[in-house]
Amino acid sequence: MSPTDVAEVKLRYVAASEPITDDETFRLHLPTDAVRDAALVAKLTRPGVTRDALMTVADVLASDLRFKARDRADYLAYLIAQGKRVSNEVWEAQKAYLEEKFGGAEASEQSPLDPIVSVSEHGVSLEVFSADESAYARLFLRAGAAYEAVDGSRTDGTTHLSLDDVLLRGIGRMRSYRTSTLEFGPGQPGSSDAAAVSERDIQVPLRWLRAFGQVQAASTLPAREFEIAPIDLYNVLLTLRMRRAKTSPRALRYELVPGEVPRLVLEPWDQVIEGTGPAYTGASPIVVRTWGRQRLSVLARLLPHAKRVRVRLVGAGLPAYYILDLGDAELTLALSGWTDSGWAGIATFDLLVAGEVDELLAKKVHDSLAAAPAGSTLAELASATGRSINEVRQAILHHMQRGTVVHDIAHDRYLARSLLATPPNAEALRYRDEREQQAHRLLAIDNAVRLTKVHELAGEGTRIEGEVEDPQAHRTYRTSFTIDREGRTVDASCTSPQYRRSGLREGPTVPMIALRLLFARRQAELERARGTEEGRKLIRAETRVLVRRQGPRRVTSEAPSSGLAAANTGSVTYRLSLDDREVVVRWGTHPERMRMHRLRFSSSDDARNEYFGRLASLGDKGFIDASAAEMV
Incomplete structure (x- = not known):
């Protein structure tokens, strides 16, 4: 697939108008696409909250961190x-x-889709996805709470909204002391002037549609969910506004220990912000590093209205989801950390591609969702179709890839919603571009892509070297690159013609992509194997880092403030290494002045048992496996 492949979309809008307002009332028309049917006249319950929520969605849509x-x-x-x-x-x-x-x-002509508006008896949702493919937002206004629908004004369906500068200025004029009404519809009420209607033929890049589906698909993975107070997120934004990181990594790290409040750590300063919300209820301690923290600033105007903030973390390198509970509405923000100018996300989302899908099952799932305006859970869909949850999940991924199903992350339900009037072919969205397609072709050939060396660079990242044999070109390419702690490629080399011609100016080469995908798959296999006895036997050499903060920790938000000050007195770090029949234990409060024990055993099985036993013992004592946050 060529990166210039696009989906043709026809849009028809009336020109945005100024709001009709006086001292007591406010009325604004929001023009929607006349090609698709959906309409609503809503009398807002809290105009100030709706205004700030709509402006936040507009900020996400306009955000673009690509190099210009x-x-x-x-x-x-x-x-x-x-x-x-x-x-x-x-x-x-x-x-x-x-x-x-x-x-x-x-x-x-080539541009992302305009905001997607879905109207149903349960409420109105507004979805946007940034042009650089790294930020997604979904605003849901609950019917009967956030607004009251005027009788006879609602037409259920999905359409697009023209969110231009004129409309944003009108939204910004909403005030909480006025009775405010929003009119979603394709034309001005009571107007028959067709001259104001403008038609646009835009070309939506298929890679943008694919990235939209990938962010949705990542939300279906098992996640660690916890709650933080809005003030905790405000403290993060305040720190980022007052300080500027000059070195990497520039991540927001979450340290989660069961029974204790979540801890937010800002890198590279290692500044700890203790949470003030409920305690983390997960089964085991873990550290997760997230990227794209500067984008959290788009939530600043909504934090005063938020009652609580839920965070869903699905793993290192995958999107982080922030769900703001506004009382009568919810805003979900997904930050992937990658833009379309990068390529580290290629391997991150590789495992989210839907496998072979039963077409009959896919149709049953979609029909079931279309008949349920409130959406359905995976368990409900499995019961309705008589299939297993795994089979239903594959069908859901298939529909997400085409943009015909959306995941309501706030309520963990799936709804039928089509991004385009005519959904694209799923096969056209399978690969990001032609080079990624060629990389998957090489991976499908037995032993064509080989990892020759994976070297951990202490404090810097991972050096990966390998060979890629291309039978069609009758060539074997040697490629290598380093993935730093932020998941970026900081050093690369390849013997392919593309790299010799232009280096990385044209993006990663096919051998680089193939090797990166293979490395990600091997890492995922080893991580899954850790939970079984047979899988642990495959691990002969690795290093794990575990961290525990010194001083008493607050267990709940009602704990006295003295515990907060004592919690930031430092940390104890354990670095455990397994190397065949040897286990090396290093520990201390300073990374450059650590004590060490070297233990040698008569067999590799004894060394492995000692290694995993010590990991389990430290976990029981509250140490967090921080090495998981380094995986990209």
Whole structure:
């Protein structure tokens, strides 16, 4: 699949209008796509909360952290005027490049989808996905609580919303002291002027649609969920606003210990923010590192309205989900940490691709969801179809890949909702681009992709080396790269023609992608195998780092404040290494001044039993396996 493949979408909107307002009332029309039917007139219960929620969704839609080239046209014009050695051809080439990349007709036609609005008897939902493919938000306004629908005004369905600057200015004028009404619909009520209707033919990149489905699919994985107070998230945003990280890693780390309040740690300063919410109720302690923390600033305007914040962490390198309970509404924010200009996420989402799907089962699942406006859980779908939960989950992933099902993460229910009027073929969305497709082709060939060396660089990352044999090209490529602690590729080399021609300027090579995918699959297999006795026998060498904070910890939010000060007095670190028949134990409060015990055994089985026994013992004492946070 070529990266320029797109889905053609036709949109018809009326022009956005100014709100109709006086001292006591406010009325605003939100133009929706006339091609698809959905309408509602809603009298808002809390206009101020709805205003801030809509503005937050708009901020997520507008966020774009991709690199943008600087416009040097004015500087080149100055050099030409001064008689410098800059030809007019260089100036024209620069202008043509910028026009094509940022202002040309093709660039204006290719764009993400407008916000997706779904109307039902239970409420209104608004979904957006950023242009750089790293932030997703879903706002749900509950019917009867967040608003009262005017009789006869509701038309159930899914459509698009034109969220332009004029409309945002109108939304910003909503005030809590006015009786406010929002009108979702394709045309101005009582108006027959068709001249104001504008038609747009946009081209939505298939890679954007694929990334949209991947963020949804990641939410179906088993997750560690806990609750933090809104003030905890505010303290994170305040710290990030006052301090600027100059070195990596720039992550927000969660340290979770059963029976204790969650701890938020800001890297690289290792600044600890003790949670003030309920205690973590998970079965075992764990550390999870999340990325994209600067994007949390979009929640700043909503935190004063939030009653609580739930966090769902599905694993290192996967999206983190923040669910804000606004009382009569919920906002779900998903941050993946990757943008479409990066490629580390390729391996992260590889295991979320739907496998072989029974077409009959897929149709039954979709029909069942379409008949349930409130949505269904996996267990309810399994009962309705008579299939296992795993089979139903594969069907759900298939529909998510096509954009015909959405996961209501706040309530853990699945709903029928189509991103496009005509959903694209699932096969067209299977791969990110042609190079990823070629990488999967190589992985399907037995022993064509081989890991030759995986070396842990202390405090820096992981060095990966391998060989990739391409039978079609009759060539064997040697490739290597280093994944730093933030999951980025900081050093790479490859013997392929693409790398010799342009390095990484054209993105990762096919051998690099294939090797990265193989490494991620091997890591996932080993991690799953740790829970079984047979799987542990496959582990002959590894290193684990466990951490426990010194000083008393607060167990609940009602604990006295003296415990908060004592909790940040430092930490004790254990580094356990298994190497065949040897176990090395290092521990201490400073990473450069650690004590060490070296234990040798007569057999590798005895060493392995001692190694896992010590890991279990430290876990029972409240030590957290921090090495899991390093996996990318």
